[in-house]
Amino acid sequence: MNSEFDIINRYFSRPVRNALLGPGDDAALITCTPGMDWAVSVDTLVSGRHFFLDIEPSTLGHKVLAVNLSDMAAMGATPRWITLSLTLTETLAQDDAWLKAFSSGFFALADQYQIELIGGDTTSGPLNIGVQIIGEVEQGKALRRSDAKPGDDIWVSGFLGDAALALQFLQQRITLTEQEATPCLIALYTPTPRVVLGKALVNVAHSAIDISDGLLADLGHILERSDVAATVDFDRIPCSPALKNKLQQENATRQLAIDCLLSGGDDYELCFTAPENRHDVIAQLAQQTGVKLSRIGKIVPGKGLAVLNANDNPLIFNNKGYDHFLTR
Structure with a gap:
């Protein structure tokens, strides 16, 4: 005993x-x-x-x-x-x-x-x-949510949406092949924290947050704390072949995949903003750390977040991310 x-x-x-x-x-x-x-x-x-x-x-x-x-x-x-x-x-x-x-x-x-x-x-x-x-x-070097500047580029690490897609698979709301399911389940169960990348972004990025509740919710925290707005190009958001395949489907499957990518949560990737003149430095960091880094949008003056499709029209979305007291 x-x-x-x-x-x-x-x-x-x-x-x-x-x-x-x-x-x-x-x-x-x-x-x-x-x-x-x-x-x-x-x-x-x-x-x-x-x-x-x-x-x-x-x-x-x-x-x-x-x-x-x-x-x-x-x-x-x-x-x-x-x-x-x-x-x-x-x-x-x-x-x-x-x-x-x-x-x-x-x-x-x-x-x-x-x-x-x-x-x-x-x-x-x-x-x-x-x-x-x-x-x-x-001292004084910590990355914060409150230091994003108009003109900054918005970056994310890795792929987004795989953990949420795995959850949908386990709950039998979507079908995946074994080849598709395996990396998604790894993302859900054993995420890789981006500690090395985060340390390397000190003195490079203006602001950062980890994506735990979904891109819309967590980028929204940066915008609120920094008193700025943002535009994000939907087609630039990095996703795995499995999720990309679901985005090419019709009706309910495509909408579920969109929700996984934008709002699913449990990614534990980094979202950060950095000046335009840091492109080369960030490209070098991607090589040094072995982490895929994707530029997905722009910080602009104002308030709010617009996710734009290929025609630069804003997408309409109802699910804005995970909330412990509102999400069921």
């Missing part, structure tokens, strides 16, 4: 090297590197809302950390430390195979970025997972 402290000691206790004090006391102790600012973020993933109950535990361990790393990437920060709050059902608390797989997936990604688990909490209840992440960025 696993107690709370058995779970912590067996699966989540590791020595720390970069913190003054790690797990085992009432609080951890850390010191900020001179000349750096702290970047702090927290995410909660709720079973049945953010992930299916039958998800592979190692995959879940990866994703709960990846979504937090994506926040660090959007700020241009280097992730350093994490805390983990784990609410487990009584069944999972006694499932050693599940706990071992979850912690293995979690720590595999943490080790990739040399991040230390410095504390947290374990309790009983419906499965919920909260991760707080702490990173560092050079």
Whole structure:
């Protein structure tokens, strides 16, 4: 029978090297590197809302950390430390195979970025997972949502919409071949946080955000905070062959694909704005990081966001992104 402290000691206790004090006391102790600012973020993933109950535990361990790393990437920060709050059902608390797989997936990604688990909490209840992440960025250099300028180009990394398309596939609202489904399911279950890219964008981009709730919603946050408007060319938004195929279909399938691309969420790619004279630098960053970077639009004076088709006519859309309290 696993107690709370058995779970912590067996699966989540590791020595720390970069913190003054790690797990085992009432609080951890850390010191900020001179000349750096702290970047702090927290995410909660709720079973049945953010992930299916039958998800592979190692995959879940990866994703709960990846979504937090994506926040660090959007700020241009280097992730350093994490805390983990784990609410487990009584069944999972006694499932050693599940706990071992979850912690293995979690720590595999943490080790990739040399991040230390410095504390947290374990309790009983419906499965919920909260991760707080702490990173560092050079003082005054953090990428923010509030610094987009008229004339900036709008860029995004990777492909958008694949995670949302995978969800539609799992919910049997759309059909995909095995070849189409595989990369979409990878995007949904094990997203790649763009930490290296985010750090490289410091001193290059004016503003940035990670795309977690959909392009329309998240770019909209930049526009609101920066008090500017934007135009986006729909045909320039990068998407995978699977999603492109669905965009070429008719009626309901095409509309669903449009919603995945613009509003689906769970992409964990970066959307950023940068001056026109940074094109060559951004092209070099794409080569250096191995991440596809696509210029999709323009920041302009005013308010609002217009998505234009090939004829420069604005598209009409009802779904503007994910909202925890409005989306069902």
